Amino acid sequence: MAKKRYPETKILSKNFDKENSWTFDVARENGAYTMFEKALKEMTPDQVIEEVKTSRLRGRGGAGFPTGVKWSFVPKDVDKPKYLALNADESEPGTFKDRWLMELDPHMVLEGCLICAYATGLSTIYIYVRGEYPLSQERLWGAIREAEEKGFLGENIQGSGFSCNAYVHTGAGAYICGEETGLLESLEGKRGHPRIKPPFPAVEGAFGCPTVINNVETLAHVPWIIEHGGEAFAKQGIAPDPDNPRSNGSTGTKLFGVSGDIKTPGCWEFEFGITVKELLYDYAGGPLDGREIKAVIPGGLSMPVLTADELDVPMGFDDLVKVGSGLGTACAIVMDDTCCMVEASENIAHFFADESCGQCTPCREGCHWMEKIFKKFNANQGTRSDLDLLEGLFVNIEGRTICALADAAVWPLRSIIRKFRHEFVAKMTPEEQAAEKEAQAEKARETAGVS
Amino acid sequence: MPTIKINGRDLEYEPGETVIQVAHRNGIDVAHYCYHPSMSPEGNCRICMVEVEGWPKPVVSCKQLCGENMAVQTESELAQSARAGTMEMLLVNHPLDCPICDQAGECHLQEYSYELGHGESRSTTPKTHLPKNVPFGEEIVYDAERCIKCTLCVRFCNEITKTGELAMANRSDNEQVVMTSKGEFTTNYSMNIVDLCPVGALTSRDFRFKSRLWFMDFTPSLCTGCARGCNVTIGGRGGRFMRMEPRENQDVNQWWMCDPGRLGYGHVNSETRLATPAVRDANGQWQPATFEQAIVAASAALKDARESHDVLLDGGATLEELEAARALASAMGGQARFAAATGDDADEFLIVNEKGANAKGAEMLGLERQADAAPAAVLVVERDGNVPAALRDGAGAVVAFVTDATNVPDSVRVAFPYGSWAERSGLLVNVDGRVQELRAARQVGPGNLSPAFALMEELTGELDGNHVPRDRGELVAAVKNEKAFAEVAFPAGVAAGQTVGAGS
């Protein structure tokens, strides 16, 4: 009997197939804003935060920080205004899940924002949408206007005394503005240079005021958590590791994407636990005809690659870390046997060199330096010492900067040069190739001698 | 007070202090580029990374707040490798054009790379090229390739002068500083960014390609452009004033000085400086003279003087000169007065309207301030100083101490060379009543000048047989005895009896 497909669980994506799913009427028919009403009328802000904590909901933007804990950092009694900056600057390569949510169910996103606003006592929502998403901006503005008309945004919402306004803020093309403090700088009308933490945004964020920053998908989960309770959410997906008290597990559902060298790229919602292999073969249709999958970055561009032999691993925060990679945005990029990993490395390095904000020395100088070395290989001029140099640069770049962009550049590249060294050797000068061959033979002789 | 452990030493800190602040205060050197105590830390250069024991990653000490039970290592393997790694990154696209770079010799990039000892680059790929020789206003030139993007200059214009002329532009290794399209600084303090720049990315047009630093001699002194008395360092070479930079004094000018003050040294290097005493012969022609001959001629001229017995001094004259002038005037039966210019360019920062660098001192000594032309027998004036031509030429003086031969009025019979402010030593009282020491800069000016106060004391002796010429220490002691100076602190090191000559 054929193996049963890992089932889809449509919570965030429940309205994706419906006609005009982005309009208020369709959304309302399917329950939009009822959980916001429930929170307003039946729950205290603290109760909402407790439910979200109980759910173990973790940020869906890549870092996986527990959302309820983040909300609880927002000071309660302050004279200053407080803000929600919804991170809709989805610029991680290979990632498009938030775009689906914003284009197909903007009211669910907005409802999540409103529940968060109520829970943390803030009254201004900025939805920072990347400039390259014009349709998302349009649909979100439409949703905001409709919600205002229907009394779910504005002053004294539903007679509750709670007031809140929402605005779409447009980015203008900078990957780094997806980093939460880079986003804040950009929101303030500056270059998106990430800030050193502390102070954390929950205490001192936008305009020097307490600010919650959450990813689109993260907040879209919140209405379901209010409807079914945090415990029900926590029961979905992968439970925390009982042997590790710091483990938060990977609870709930998640939008998983696949793109690249694959038959049917797309986006599906599952409870955490589907393996990379199941996702690629059972949903994304497997490799293109006559090709073989060579390497997969499981989440965006910023995680270490998995080889074809390493795909039988559940897509979970901790599970992918255990195999030396990471969940990232859970949108996988697939490279098949027609892809030259050296050229792919140059492409990846170029991305980070292009998008480095320029602030920290190791990232500003190092990312482009790495790209130049890959270029050298692609001109068949590589040497063995260039590979050693790259390893040295990884050490000097990783963990030495204000934000994680530099780490994100190192991780995929380091994994590629280690897992696909032979492809780099093939692009060395003939002398270097001979030297490498000799070194390998020497190593083999030594091993044989020892054993 | 709470304590933090740095390199095994328990050091006290105020809550809110950063690791680098505590380290520096305790004499522990932590390399830094983008950190400056006057500005908000950015933590972008990454050279000041240190290890905190038990923490997985090195942290930037300029931004890391001290905490109890924190143990910091500035020289551990991790800290050193982090520093060396950053250094390598800073140099990979740097042009390494030290042989033609003005900063060579005081470049922090040179210093730390020397310490870290990387002789050769691991880079085998071409460097990234960026604009060079970009003008920033009238006085500053920017080289984006040398620039290490520490943003000190940008932050200076944003946080200190709040004029915002500069900003970072582009991103990644194309990042560079850009200037307002107006092309001008609206602040009088722009050139401080040249001093702030830890590398040779910002150079002063005035000093560019003028001299290697190691051929110059540096003397701590004061700026006399106004009565603020900004503390400065003067660099001289072969008799020429080469440049001036501010010297930190938190009570006066912090780390800064204004551009007009910095550039106000033109007359020091004048081609028409009076270098030796000169006496008019019977035909009215100037003849060079020795100091002894000039003293004899001057006392004769003063004894003949009928119209006035006063001495008119420049508002920048030192306390020692003022005291000597008072004695000279009194020996003649007249009085000493001073003239000082007043501007209308005071700002809320350093520049004050009072231009007499020692006007306050003169007033405290009871000298009258002279605004209109009035007769005087003796003139003590500096070119481009505080005594306008009308007062200078209208005094009908017979003896003059002048810096420049072109400044000698027709009435004068004997002219003594007077040191410019850069070549004189003495005490000045700034606008706030603080007594500070002006020190003659080495390798500046024509040299071989006798201090004016010593010459005036000799003249007084010639005119008054009872007067024993006083040395500098005695003059200072006399000033200290004045009632107005009873409560005033004098700088240490100006001990009685210590005589510092002009020039060297």
Next chain:
Amino acid sequence: MSATPPRAPAAAPKDVEARQPAPTPVAFPPAALKDECEAILSRYPTRQAALIPILLLAQGHYDNWVSPEVEAGVAEYIGVSDSHVRGVLSFYSMFNLKPAGKHEVWVCRTLTCWLRGAAKLRDTALEKAQAERAGVVGEDGKFLVKNMECLGLCEVAPAVFVDGVAHTNVTNEKLVELMDACE
């Protein structure tokens, strides 16, 4: 140290560039943008926060690029220095600081689109535009082709934007068609 006379100053290796005359700021906002600018400003606690949305608006209004004159005009309107505005403009890839031609074509160059043939699309676009490289307007001034980083259309890669409109699963033929359709 002995007083050695200084040698003649060495000649500068290269002359300092001539200073450019200051641009005359445009009167901003023009009537057509006034209401929208004010609406944008009303959303934020600081004027500066409105800078990026207003610059996008300005770029759309003034022939798809931000000239030094527009930059200075917006700077005055927002109340920040024009160097700050330059810093912001040059940070975000959607702004054009030079005349942008009549039509703007974005070709995504990041990994997914690259795997799906974006490099060829870029070459085709550049050839059609008669431009020597991405980011430079072609000879006839018609097209500006820009290499963009991930546009977030990965499941329908390769992706191209023509004048702000997304096109997906783009083939060479389709791209030629799209560019031919531009007036």
